[in-house]
Amino acid sequence: MLNRNIFFPSLVIFLSLVFLVLISQFEEPRYQDAPVGAGFFPAVIAIIQIIICSVLIIQYKKKQKPQKEVTLISSHSIFGFTFLIGYAVLITLVGYLPASLIGFTYYLLFYRVKKPLYYVTAWIFVFAIYFLFSEVFIISLPEGLLFF
Amino acid sequence: MMEYLLNGFADAFSMAVFPVLVLGVLGGVILGALPGLTATMGVAILLPFTFGMAPTPALVMLIGVYIGGIYGGSIAAILLKTPGTPASAATVLDGHTMAIKGLAAKALSIAAVASFIGGLISTIVLIAIAPILADFALRFNAPEYFALALFGLTIIASVSAKNIMKGLLAGTIGLLVSMVGLDPISSVPRFTFGILDLYSGINIIPVLIGLFAISEGLNQLEKLSSDKQDIPPKFDYKLLSFSDFKKILPTTIKSGLIGTSIGSVPGAGADISAFACYNEAKRVAKNPEEFGNGSMHGLAAAESGNNGVTGGSLVPLLTLGVPGDAVSAVLLGALIVQGLTPGPLLFTQNPEIVYGIFSSMIVANIVMLIIGFLGIRFFCRIIEVPKIIMIPIIIFLSVIGAYAINNSMFDVGIAITFGLLGFILNKLDIPSSPILLAIILGPMAETNLRKSLILYEGSWSFLYDRPIALAFILFAVFSVYSTIKLKKKERLAEEKK
Numbered sequence: 001m002l003n004r005n006i007f008f009p010s011l012v013i014f015l016s017l018v019f020l021v022l023i024s025q026f027e028e029p030r031y032q033d034a035p036v037g038a039g040f041f042p043a044v045i046a047i048i049q050i051i052i053c054s055v056l057i058i059q060y061k062k063k064q065k066p067q068k069e070v071t072l073i074s075s076h077s078i079f080g081f082t083f084l085i086g087y088a089v090l091i092t093l094v095g096y097l098p099a100s101l102i103g104f105t106y107y108l109l110f111y112r113v114k115k116p117l118y119y120v121t122a123w124i125f126v127f128a129i130y131f132l133f134s135e136v137f138i139i140s141l142p143e144g145l146l147f148f
Numbered sequence: 149m150m151e152y153l154l155n156g157f158a159d160a161f162s163m164a165v166f167p168v169l170v171l172g173v174l175g176g177v178i179l180g181a182l183p184g185l186t187a188t189m190g191v192a193i194l195l196p197f198t199f200g201m202a203p204t205p206a207l208v209m210l211i212g213v214y215i216g217g218i219y220g221g222s223i224a225a226i227l228l229k230t231p232g233t234p235a236s237a238a239t240v241l242d243g244h245t246m247a248i249k250g251l252a253a254k255a256l257s258i259a260a261v262a263s264f265i266g267g268l269i270s271t272i273v274l275i276a277i278a279p280i281l282a283d284f285a286l287r288f289n290a291p292e293y294f295a296l297a298l299f300g301l302t303i304i305a306s307v308s309a310k311n312i313m314k315g316l317l318a319g320t321i322g323l324l325v326s327m328v329g330l331d332p333i334s335s336v337p338r339f340t341f342g343i344l345d346l347y348s349g350i351n352i353i354p355v356l357i358g359l360f361a362i363s364e365g366l367n368q369l370e371k372l373s374s375d376k377q378d379i380p381p382k383f384d385y386k387l388l389s390f391s392d393f394k395k396i397l398p399t400t401i402k403s404g405l406i407g408t409s410i411g412s413v414p415g416a417g418a419d420i421s422a423f424a425c426y427n428e429a430k431r432v433a434k435n436p437e438e439f440g441n442g443s444m445h446g447l448a449a450a451e452s453g454n455n456g457v458t459g460g461s462l463v464p465l466l467t468l469g470v471p472g473d474a475v476s477a478v479l480l481g482a483l484i485v486q487g488l489t490p491g492p493l494l495f496t497q498n499p500e501i502v503y504g505i506f507s508s509m510i511v512a513n514i515v516m517l518i519i520g521f522l523g524i525r526f527f528c529r530i531i532e533v534p535k536i537i538m539i540p541i542i543i544f545l546s547v548i549g550a551y552a553i554n555n556s557m558f559d560v561g562i563a564i565t566f567g568l569l570g571f572i573l574n575k576l577d578i579p580s581s582p583i584l585l586a587i588i589l590g591p592m593a594e595t596n597l598r599k600s601l602i603l604y605e606g607s608w609s610f611l612y613d614r615p616i617a618l619a620f621i622l623f624a625v626f627s628v629y630s631t632i633k634l635k636k637k638e639r640l641a642e643e644k645k
Contacts, residue, residue: 004575004576005576008576009317012317012321019324019339022339023338026336026337026338027336027337028336029334029335029336034333034334034598034601034602035601035602035605035606036598036601037334037336038331038333038334038336038338039338040598041323041327041594041597041598042324042327042338042339045320045323045324045327046324048316048320049317049320049321049324052313052316052317052320053317055313056313056314056317059313074370076369076370076372077366077369077370077571079369080365080366080369080370081366081568083543084362084365084366084543084547084564084567085564087543087544087547088547088557088560088561088564091547091551091557091560092557096548100544103540103544104540104544107540108536111372111536113536118534118536118537121537122537122540125541125544126544129544129545129548133548133552139552139555140555141548141551141552142551142557
């Protein structure tokens with residue numbers, strides 16, 4: 001199994017190296033009288049990042065104690081990710097009101113909530129936010145590609 | 149001056165102004181408490197409503213929203229670990245921990261009192277030494293701004309919980325994020341990958357919503373599986389006692405003064421001030437290990453510090469016509485709409501308006517304190533809402549908040565991305581606050597460093613031959629040194645245990 005204390009810093013080191021390659025490909029302005037260019041600051045940060053991650057890996061290797069591994073991502077967090085992304089997709093397609101009503105109801109059904117009060121609260125919340133934003137603050141909420 | 153001030157108070161309590169002021173503060177508190185809706189946004193939203201109003205009530209209402217909005221951000225920060233505004237990101241560190249420990253009412257009352265004191269000090273300073281402070285801020289040039297940003301970045305070490313290296317790693321992630329978009333000096337696109345939305349950079353609000361609100365929603369969702377029974381958290385309605393008040397008073401006053409000074413420097417807003425005050429309070433605290441674990445001093449410092457900016461930011465606005473932060477930039481627009489020109493002449497040509505604003509700010513702070521205390525019982529009910537309902541509410545509000553800033557689904561995508569990143573970083577014990585701090589300070593540091601280098605033709609001598617810049621750099625070195633010493637002490641104490 002991958003050790004997160006080694007894997008994450010290694011991933012950041014790899015990404016920093018990718019950034020350094022990208023930085024070297026930054027466009028050059030036609031006229032440049034500045035002593036340092038657009039790539040200076042990001043390059044310094046990427047190098048610092050590599051140093052920090054190397055220190056983190058060494059630190060971990062040095063005092064490696066048997067640690068209780070906690071699962072990084074549980075089934076509930078996977079549901080959370082997909083719910084979040086699903087809601088964002090739905091809101092883009094059908095707009096705030098239908099997406100939120102469907103999303104909230106689906107979420108309560110997924111967790112097998114039986115109390116009708118929770119469903120009523122959810123729907124009132126969705127309508128209250130709609131009223132607050134669109135009528136009081138005059139901020140338009142997503143209308144959805146399908147109804148636009 | 150006294151005559152104008154007294155007339156200003158009479159105006160503030162008149163039937164034409166007082167209801168508008170109360171509405172403004174109340175509206176600000178509500179807006180600030182909603183994630184994604186910042187004080188800046190609140191003032192901007194209400195700006196068109198003031199077009200038909202007389203100058204004094206119009207400006208008083210907007211200032212009321214500003215003061216209420218900065219305080220309102222702390223409510224969601226304390227109760228939901230979701231800072232309503234970037235200014236209350238530092239409030240989360242101790243405020244939410246207090247709420248978890250069952251001290252939500254106490255935390256909210258500390259926030260209200262500290263915000264009130266910070267705001268009041270700020271207003272008094274604004275009245276007394278506005279021109280002197282503005283003159284000091286006028287001496288700031290690129291090297292001073294760079295040094296100030298550098299000093300701000302050293303705060304990362306202090307908010308890094310147990311492992312400074314992990315905090316620094318988070319800080320570098322934030323700095324890289326802040327570099328997305330067109331380079332501020334040469335307009336070269338950086339890390340944009342041809343995506344047009346990225347050319348203007350990554351907006352801080354969706355990042356904030358993602359890192360604090362969405363990741364918290366995901367964390368709570370995970371905990372939901374372990375909490376089989378949804379037991380409402382236990383807490384009492386005990387407010388801040390007089391003895392506690394005496395304890396936090398020195399920290400609060402000091403933070404209010406620091407906040408006012410930071411606010412008077414154009415470009416440095418309430419978010420930077422809150423972190424700077426928090427860091428300073430931790431540095432001088434007898435028990436710094438309490439910071440991050442529900443320290444009253446930490447909460448009071450952050451809240452007094454961010455509200456201290458409210459008066460400070462008006463110093464350069466009213467005396468020089470230079471806005472101190474985003475909100476005062478909107479207020480500048482409001483002044484112009486009312487036919488007033490901010491600057492030194494405003495004091496001589498329209499003293500009744502200037503002192504009317506000053507008096508109303510004092511009244512607005514009192515109104516904010518009253519609303520804060522009256523609302524505590526109501527606000528605390530939020531914590532009693534079952535988690536199963538609260539989690540989707542947080543997620544929905546976050547998505548809507550991220551969308552509402554620019555009416556852009558791209559910002560929603562940014563918020564979700566940072567939500568996932570914050571969730572994963574939390575699992576790796578990497579703190580999220582340094583990312584935010586670095587995103588705020590990164591552009592300020594980079595732009596001013598490069599401007600300084602152009603100014604000094606490639607020489608780095610500006611770091612030591614400009615007294616104010618040198619002072620900030622020395623503060624930065626001292627801040628890092630004291631933090632490392634402090635962490636060492638904490639580690640030794642922990643090992644002894």
